[in-house]
Amino acid sequence: xxxxxxxxxxxxxxxxxxxxxxxxxxxxxxxxxxxxxxxxxxxxxxxxxxxxxxxxxxxxxxxxxxxxxxxxxxxxxxxxxxxxxxxxxxxxxxxxxxxxxxxxxxxxxxxxxxxxxxxxxxxxxxxxxxxxxxxxxxxxxxxxxxxxxxxxxxxxxxxxxxxxxxxxxxxxxxxxxxxxxxxxxxxxxxxxxxxxxxxxxxxxxxxxxxxxxxxxxxxxxxxxxxxxxxxxxxxxxxxxxxxxxxxxxxxxxxxxxxxxxxxxxxxxxxxxxxxxxxxxxxxxxxxxxxxxxxxxxxxxxxxxxxxxxxxxxxxxxxxxxxxxxxxxxxxxxxxxxxxxxxxxxxxxxxxxxxxxxxxxxxxxxxxxxxxxxxxxxxxxxxxxxxxxxxxxxxxxxxxxxxxxxxxxxxxxxxxxxx
Amino acid sequence: xxxxxxxxxxxxxxxxxxxxxxxxxxxxxxxxxxxxxxxxxxxxxxxxxxxxxxxxxxxxxxxxxxxxxxxxxxxxxxxxxxxxxxxxxxxxxxxxxxxxxxxxxxxxxxxxxxxxxxxxxxxxxxxxxxxxxxxxxxxxxxxxxxxxxxxxxxxxxxxxxxxxxxxxxxxxxxxxxxxxxxxxxxxxxxxxxxxxxxxxxxxxxxxxxxxxxxxxxxxxxxxxxxxxxxxxxxxxxx
Numbered sequence: 001x002x003x004x005x006x007x008x009x010x011x012x013x014x015x016x017x018x019x020x021x022x023x024x025x026x027x028x029x030x031x032x033x034x035x036x037x038x039x040x041x042x043x044x045x046x047x048x049x050x051x052x053x054x055x056x057x058x059x060x061x062x063x064x065x066x067x068x069x070x071x072x073x074x075x076x077x078x079x080x081x082x083x084x085x086x087x088x089x090x091x092x093x094x095x096x097x098x099x100x101x102x103x104x105x106x107x108x109x110x111x112x113x114x115x116x117x118x119x120x121x122x123x124x125x126x127x128x129x130x131x132x133x134x135x136x137x138x139x140x141x142x143x144x145x146x147x148x149x150x151x152x153x154x155x156x157x158x159x160x161x162x163x164x165x166x167x168x169x170x171x172x173x174x175x176x177x178x179x180x181x182x183x184x185x186x187x188x189x190x191x192x193x194x195x196x197x198x199x200x201x202x203x204x205x206x207x208x209x210x211x212x213x214x215x216x217x218x219x220x221x222x223x224x225x226x227x228x229x230x231x232x233x234x235x236x237x238x239x240x241x242x243x244x245x246x247x248x249x250x251x252x253x254x255x256x257x258x259x260x261x262x263x264x265x266x267x268x269x270x271x272x273x274x275x276x277x278x279x280x281x282x283x284x285x286x287x288x289x290x291x292x293x294x295x296x297x298x299x300x301x302x303x304x305x306x307x308x309x310x311x312x313x314x315x316x317x318x319x320x321x322x323x324x325x326x327x328x329x330x331x332x333x334x335x336x337x338x339x340x341x342x343x344x345x346x347x348x349x350x351x352x353x354x355x356x357x358x359x360x361x362x363x364x365x366x367x368x369x370x371x372x373x374x375x376x377x378x379x380x381x382x383x384x385x386x387x388x389x390x391x392x393x394x395x396x397x398x399x400x401x402x403x404x405x406x407x408x409x410x411x412x413x414x415x416x417x418x
Numbered sequence: 419x420x421x422x423x424x425x426x427x428x429x430x431x432x433x434x435x436x437x438x439x440x441x442x443x444x445x446x447x448x449x450x451x452x453x454x455x456x457x458x459x460x461x462x463x464x465x466x467x468x469x470x471x472x473x474x475x476x477x478x479x480x481x482x483x484x485x486x487x488x489x490x491x492x493x494x495x496x497x498x499x500x501x502x503x504x505x506x507x508x509x510x511x512x513x514x515x516x517x518x519x520x521x522x523x524x525x526x527x528x529x530x531x532x533x534x535x536x537x538x539x540x541x542x543x544x545x546x547x548x549x550x551x552x553x554x555x556x557x558x559x560x561x562x563x564x565x566x567x568x569x570x571x572x573x574x575x576x577x578x579x580x581x582x583x584x585x586x587x588x589x590x591x592x593x594x595x596x597x598x599x600x601x602x603x604x605x606x607x608x609x610x611x612x613x614x615x616x617x618x619x620x621x622x623x624x625x626x627x628x629x630x631x632x633x634x635x636x637x638x639x640x641x642x643x644x645x646x647x648x649x650x651x652x653x654x655x656x
Contacts, residue, residue: 003526010514314510317471318571319499319527321492407491412471415510 008332015304022293022300023340026394029293030341030387033286034348034379035355040282042359042377044275057228058132060262061089061241062220067257071250079249079258086221092244096237099224101126102205106212111157111201112178113165120161121200122179124208132222140173140188143204147187151206155184158199159191182211225265234266287390294337294394301333301402312406313414322407329406333399334392341391345384352378419482419578419610420445420468426476427463437463438474439633445612447578450605452613452621455630462583464630465614469502469581470494482578499527503572507584509564511556511571517543518552521571528575542570546600562593569600573609580604582613586620598623 012019063081066073086100106122130142138159147154155177162169165177169189176183184203192199209216223241228234238261246253305312312325355377409417420443427438437460445451455461466472467479470486479486481501489497504510511520518539525535543552546566556564565585572580582601586594602623605611613624621627622644629636 003532014514310510311512314512315523315527316491316495317469317498317504317510318524319495319575321495321527323492324527410472412466415471415506 004328004331005335007328008335011304011308011332012336018300018304019336022296023336023343025296026290026293026337026391027340027344027347029286029290030344030391031348031351032289033283033387033390034345034383035351036282036286037279037383038348038352038355038377038379040278041379042355042375044278045377046375047271047275057225058264059223059225059238059241060220060264061086061223061245062260062262063217064257064260066251066255068252068255070252070255073251077251079245079251080217081219081221081259082216083218083221085245085248086218086223088248089221089223089241089244093237093240096225096227097223098226099128099131100221101128102218102221103129104205104208104218105200105220106208109179109201111155111161111165111184113175115167116164118161118164120157121198122208122212123200123202124205124212125202126205128224129202129222131224135190135192138189138191139170140186142188142190143202148204148206151210152204153182153184153207153211154187154203155179156188156190156202157186159189161199161201162186162189228265231266231269234263238263290390290394294398297333297337297395297398298401301329301399302405305329305402305406309406309409309414309417312409313411313417316411316414326403326407329403330396330399333402334395337391337395337398338388341388341394345387349379349384419447419449420612421480422468422477423479424477425464425467425474425479427460427467427472427474437633438467440477441630441633441635443628443635445579445610447610448605448608450602450611450613450625451628452615452624452626453628453630454615454618454621456616459630460633461614461616461630465581465583465612468579468612469504470498495527499524499575501578503575503577503580505565505568505572505580505582505585507587509556509561509568509588511564511567513556516553516555517548517559517567520556520567521574524571524575538574539570542574543567546570560593561589562596565589565593565597566600569597569604573604578610580609580611582611584615584617585613586615586617594620 061081063079066077066079067075069075081102083102086102090097090100103123103125106124108119109122110117110119112118125143127143127145127148130137135158140156142156143154146152157165157172157177159169162172166172166175172186172189175186177186178184179201225237228237241261242255242259243253245259246255249258251258312320315325316322359375359377422441422443425438425441426436429435429437441464453461453464463472467474468481470481470489473488481497484497486497498504511517512523515523518536521539521542522535525538530538540549540552543549546569548563548566548570551559551563551567556567559567565588569580580601585601586597589597598620601611601613605625611624613620615621622641625641627639627641629638
């Protein structure tokens with residue numbers, strides 16, 4: 001082995017410039033691969049952190065319209081949801097549904113103070129709404145049971161909304177705002193990890209039903225679910241909910257309408273799949289870049305092998321088996337790719353680390369919201385190992401054809417070569 | 419040692435060229451034989467077949483009792499390594515290896531470890547008076563020295579036969595004599611040697627001369643009295 005490595009070192013030293021130029025293309029290929037994967041990871045990490053605080057085990061059911069005629073009813077009938085429907089789902093599927101809560105979206109209202117006014121949507125919710133993980137509390141508290149029972153006129157608003165309505169938003173807690181001439185006391189400010197432009201105002205569900213409600217109808221209920229590990233489980237749970245609602249509301253069981261179900265877990269799985277595809281695409285591009293480097297190595301090896309035809313002929317005459325020569329050329333090719341690939345790898349990782357430092361500067365302000373486009377764009381050890389493996393395979397590929405050529409020349413012809 | 423029976427060889431480069439047209443030859447162990455002929459007579463082809471560097475189309479070739487035919491490349495390489503030592507006209511030393519490494523090379527292919535093969539290579543170089551040149555590259559050596567390195571390399575595996583293809587072809591007459599003296603001495607120590615040449619002086623140093631003409635063996639002469647011909651005396655070789 002030591003002899004073989006010395007042989008290779010000797011050959012490489014004889015062709016320094018040529019080897020360096022070829023190696024550069026390999027180093028460049030692997031550099032691009034690492035930077036691409038790092039950048040991809042940056043996008044993925046940014047996306048994950050943006051949606052990170054959302055609880056994934058939530059199925060939302062909203063009222064909608066039927067699409068099929070049934071039992072004498074025409075298609076297009078609007079299905080009203082009620083609080084009792086939410087409770088029924090929980091009673092019907094106690095193993096899956098941990099909690100059911102209703103909310104009603106009021107639509108846009110104008111909320112005003114002495115300083116300014118803002119148009120925002122108003123949603124009546126239960127205290128458990130906080131558990132859905134749409135946002136986290138920034139100041140003060142969220143709605144509680146007593147607010148609900150006593151139908152208090154209290155309100156929780158986005159920190160950004162408070163900034164518009166108050167001179168000193170940090171002192172907003174306890175102040176009063178007006179909605180349609182009704183006074184509400186601000187009890188909390190929230191901040192969302194996500195970047196939605198929608199920053200609704202939250203009041204107790206009961207207060208909203210009392211002050212703004214048109215009857216008992218709600219526009220949505222959210223089910224906190226468990227024991228649904230696979231996509232199939234989720235599908236069947238959704239269709240169970242659909243069948244149950246169809247029989248309660250008297251519409252066709254096979255109607256895709258009637259209610260509208262949004263399953264965050266499924267959404268999450270789709271997102272993961274998209275991320276997976278992105279990673280594959282990046283690998284593909286990276287490998288293609290690497291491939292041009294490999295073709296370069298292969299080319300150089302071909303020339304080297306041609307130049308050394310006579311030398312190989314001598315070796316064969318002295319009793320070198322084809323396997324020995326084959327192994328020598330393959331190993332030489334792998335050595336070149338690995339050596340320069342490693343340089344590219346280190347440079348690539350350095351570049352991603354640099355990007356990582358810069359990533360903090362990619363926070364963008366859009367309508368007063370902070371969006372980070374890029375987060376932690378680095379590659380982990382696993383990718384470095386995969387890239388190294390790719391390099392070895394690449395080296396073998398690059399060396400294979402030249403080696404086969406070298407071996408296939410008959411010794412008598414090889415000895416005649418110049 | 420060597421038994422050639424009705425060897426035929428045709429090259430198929432465009433126009434078929436029938437180079438060897440039925441060669442029959444027996445060479446005993448310990449012989450010193452030269453194969454002589456003009457260029458194009460087929461003597462080099464014959465040497466390539468003897469050295470298992472090339473295959474033949476018809477007939478049979480026994481080397482030390484083993485039939486040499488349709489061998490795989492690996493098998494052929496093994497036979498060459500164990501049974502045959504080559505000395506070429508243009509020396510064929512590996513230019514970037516020093517004398518010692520060149521001599522040790524056949525043992526490397528045999529899988530002998532570095533220490534043993536270097537010791538053995540030094541021993542052979544010493545035998546040929548080149549010990550102090552062991553760490554010089556081929557281009558730092560004179561023609562005669564290069565050929566002696568090549569002979570050391572051929573001998574290190576203790577081959578059954580030594581094949582020399584125009585061993586003095588690239589040397590001046592003084593060194594030519596030295597090299598031929600060396601071969602002669604090796605033969606006296608028991609080494610079977612076959613020399614291919616077109617120079618009468620070289621052939622005259624051997625004990626048997628096989629004349630080849632147009633792919634056939636013309637005649638074989640026993641050359642007992644090396645001084646019978648003016649060639650070979652006082653460096654008159656060419």
